[in-house]
Amino acid sequence: MSLLSTLIFLPLVAGLLIILMPSAWQSRYKYVALGVIAIQVILSAYIYLNFNAGTFTGIASQNKFQLVERLPWINISLGTLGKLQIDYFLGIDGLSMPFLVLTSIVMLVAVLASWGIKTNLKGYFALFLLLDTAVMGVFASLDFFLFYIFYELMLLPLYFLIGMWGGVRREYAAIKFFLYTLFGSVFMLLVIIGLYFSVTDPQTGNHTFNMLAMMDPANYTQGSIFSALAKQELFGISARLLGFIVLFIAFAIKVPIVPLHTWLPDAHVEAPTPVSIILAGILLKIGGYGILRVCMSIFPDAALQSAWWLGLIGVVSIIYGGLNALAQTDLKRLIAYSSVSHMGFVLLGIASVTAEGISGAMMQMISHGFLSSMLFFLVGVLYDRVHDRQIPNFRGLALIMPKYTVFIMIAFFASLGLPGFSAFIAEAFSLIGAFTSESINGLLPRWMAVCGSVGILLSASYLLWTLQRMFFGETRLMGGEAWKSALTDVNGREVLALSTLALFALVLGIMPSLAFDKMNFSVLELIRLVNQK
Known part of the structure; x- marks a missing residue:
């Protein structure tokens, strides 16, 4: 079995073993889950170290992708309609490789956070590892049908992980998450079918789900089926623009952007700590990755046409998420709304269609993956000890949990964009891209970058205010002495997980080229593809 297939299916095998x-x-x-994911971390590190940063040509060429695996999977004759062709088609480039590394590290931290799970361990770890397989498959798939299978497969384990091991309102949160995501997925399938009948495989001449063929502008020249469809209108919108909007909504639910974000606070608050770590650290990134890989690459003309609106949605998400975070009293809900705000920078950077903006959006997703995982892990540490997350119920924690306070300070200051950490580089590049977009391509007005920068001020407001209220001053706890004795400082396992995440955020802040060098070629190729439309 080749490297990508091993990376994807090793957790599934371990889940079956459990x-x-x-x-x-x-x-x-x-320990089985920990061992398997440790192997996954080693494999992803090997892929990163051996990844060729950019000596390939052609955005829609298979040569641009590395570790390519392509095998015939489903071939069914359809008579006069030709043959149904679905391939097992995997490969990675600079847009997907960083997320394989991020996923393996976040899943490792999530396993370490799973030590607190005490009920139905067999079901929990089997579903946990199935989710790992689905996420890895999404980032590595180059056949749209295979991508969709992995994308949908994520729903099942997440629904049960939230619904069975979550908090008091876990059933409500699980159903809400399931319905939101399924809503986008159903319409996504219709667009996938339309794309299938619009493109042909250059090797076989059959219609195909090959995402690289879908990215090739030659498939939409005069004479192709989709060329004819694109001239038709539905509800006054061209077919290509409508396809872009449908796919964007499906991925925007995952990001999530305002107003499609309401499932996120409920899911985070009710989910167990390991699932919150996965939701924030990985699942939200699938939305951003889908917009880059699918929406912009397959519908570059519609992406340019919609750039202003995407930028506006990004700005609204930044400010709205920050203001909501400022109003929260539940620490976990505060961090959930901060994720809405921080992911708004991703959309703003993507909408700029500049090298700085898209690189900043990629870095923001990676940075947020580490920092949000760290924040939710820290909330879980507190909740595991006293089963309470209400900010007003804690005061002066620094006196009784000094190590914990150090980690929370690192996570807070890194998240608000302190220079030296990854979030500073990510937000700076996203804003630079948005600011220069007006002069480079005329897509975004400069006021969007100015308004987006307000989000950094809001981040500082709610994070520093929370730090001051919970950790400084004389120790006063709602639970009194019982809480004081229960609030022991972080142990060795927790220090290992938190140190790992903090180290990655620091290293990427000091040496951002470790990420930029690997993704730069693919970012420039994506911009070239979009601009040639």
């Missing part, structure tokens, strides 16, 4: 293991060995399930 199902077959006797219940008497349930204390060993977490």
Whole structure:
């Protein structure tokens, strides 16, 4: 089995092994999951170190992608309609490779956070590893049908992980998450079918789900089916623009952007800590990745046409998410709304269609993956000890949990964009891209960058205010002495997980070229593809 397939299906094999293991060995399930994901981290590190940063040509060429695996999977004759062709088609480039590394590290931290799970361990770890397989598959798929299978496969384990191991309102949160995501996915399938009948495989001449063929502008020249469809209108909107909007909504639900964000606070608040880490650290990035890989690459003309609106939505998400975070009393809900604000920078950077903006958006997704995972892990540490997250119920925690306070300060200052950490580089590049867009391509007005910068001020406001209220001053706890004795400082396992995340955020802040050098070629190729439309 080749490297990408091993990376994707190794967790699935481990999940099946856990199902077959006797219940008497349930204390060993977490070590099986930890061992498998540690191997995954090693494999993703090997991929990163051996990734060729950019000596390829052609955005729609298979030669641009590395570790390519392509095997015939489903071939069914359709008579006069030709043949249904679906391939097992994997490959990575500078847009997808960083997310494989991010996923493996965040999943490792999520496993370490799973030590607190005490009920139905067999089901929990089997679903956890199935989710790992689905996420890795999304980032590596180059066949749209295969992409859609992995994309939908994520729904099942997440629904049960939230609905069975979550908080008091877990069923409501799980159903809300499921319905929101399914709503976007159903319409996405219709667009995928339309694209299938619009493009042909250059090798076989059959219609195909090959995403690289869908990116090739030659498939939409005069004479192709989609060329004819693109001239038709539905509700006064061209077919290509409508396809872009449908796919954008499907991925925007995952990002999430305002007003499609309402599932996120509920899901985060009710989800167990490891699932919150995965939701914030990985799942939100699938939305941003989908916009880059699918929406912009397949519908570059519609992306240019919609850039102003995407930028506006990004700005609204930045400010709205920040203001909501400022009003929260639940620490987990505050961090959930901060994610809405921070992911707004991603959309603003993408909408600029500049090298700085898209590179900043990519860096923001990677940076947010590490920092949001760190923040939710820290909230989980507090909740595991006293089962409370209300900010007014804590005061002076620095006196009784000094190590914990150090980590929370690192996470807070890094998240608000302190120079030296990854979020500073990410937000700066996103804003630079938005600011220069007006002079480079005329897509975004400069006032959007100015308004977006307000989000940094809001981040400083709600994070520093929370730090001051919870950690400084004389120790006063709602639970009194019982809480004081229960609030022990972070242990070795927690220090390991938190140190790992803090180290990555610091290293990327000091040496951002570690990420930029790997993704730069693919970013420039994407911009070239969009601008040639």
